[in-house]
Amino acid sequence: MKYEQANVLNYLGFVYYNMDDANNAIRTYEKMLALPNLEPQMAKQTTFTMAQLLTMEEQYQKALTALDKWFILETNPAPEPFILRAQILYNLNRYKDMVQPIENAMAVARKRELPVKEDWYGLLNFAYFQQENYTKVRDIQKILLQNWPKARYWKSLAGAFTELGEDEKLIYAYDAAHTQGMLEKDTEFVTMAQLYLQAEVPYKAGKLLEEKMNAGVVPKNEKNYRLLSQAWMLAMEDEKSIPALQAAAKLANHGELDQRLANAYLNVGKYSDCVKSSNDAIRKGGLKNSDNMQITLGMCQYNLRRYSAAKKAFREAAKTPRSARTSNQWIKVIDADVERNRQIKLAEEAARKKRQELEAKRAESQRV
DSSP, X not given: OHHHHHHHHHHHHHHHHHTTOHHHHHXXXXXXXXXXXXXXXXXXXXXXXXXXXXXXXXXXXXXXXXXXXXHHHOSSOOHHHHHHHHXXXXXXXXXXXXXXXXXXXXXXXHHTTOOOOHHHHHHHHHHHHHTTOHHHHHHHHHHHHHHSOOHHHHHHHHXXXXXXXXXXXXXXXXXXXXXXXXXXXXXXXXXXXXXXXXXXXXXXXXXXXXXXXXXXXXXXXXXXXXXXXHHHHHTTOHHHHHHHHHHHHHHOSSSHHHHHHHHHHHXXXXXXXXXXHHHHHHHHOOOSOHHHHHHHHHHHHHHTTOHHHHHHHHHHHTTSHHHHHHHHHHHHHHHHHHHHHHHHHHHHHHHHHHHHHHHHHHHHHHHO
């Protein structure tokens, strides 16, 4: 009689389950499990079904209790029930307790020569992340990338490197993601350019930023133009830095970028442009080291042989103590140049007069 009653309840539970009537299915299986001397295999199967149903109904504590009873009955569990237990613990916010069942599932899978699934590693990664165990997160991301390379895993790995203070390794994560075409957002490319600069490979930073800005991926704003110009300048590519500095300076209401532009012009020998940018920088103001700007202006004026204007700039720079020595040295150089030019002119004038006298004497002797 009890055997027949168990079969009837099992059938009813199955019907309710297929009708998506989880509540009646649960009540029916509870009655079935309450029967004395229930056949062990049926009890085991029904207990696991109960755990699944209670999980579906978000009754996680009851689901965990049912699943733990099932583990007592099952002597050789497959990997999936361990994963189910981890998922239930996740919903109970018991993140630390998730680790063991996931590792058990992986161990069973390896023993049975079954694949360890990607989502198992994802679940394990979440468990460690919630515990702020970034060493484990880093190691799991490496496994995920080796087997299932995806952009989100590169980004998670980069995040783990950051949390662990392993900033020098960030560049490898971003570079690999970029090589595989997994970077998409403008902020990702800007971050990568910054990492190139930190790694002292500014040419790559400049090339990447210029390419993405021209393609319209990275916005052409003052901040990004500033970064681009910095990359080219550090790469000793002054000519390439100039267009970026020109664009950035136009967008800025302070003179800092005009100052950088003036220095770039000085480096490539465009002295007239240097003077203009120097004056723009001084006019806009907001300079951290205005004395340095005056020195740059003086050097450009000097190269244009505008000695009076150059000395004026150097005298202005000399008002700042740290620049006084350099400025005074330049003034001495200018004075020496002016004196040398004066002596050259005097010598040329004397030579000219001497030639004229000799020509006059030659002409006189020919008349005689």
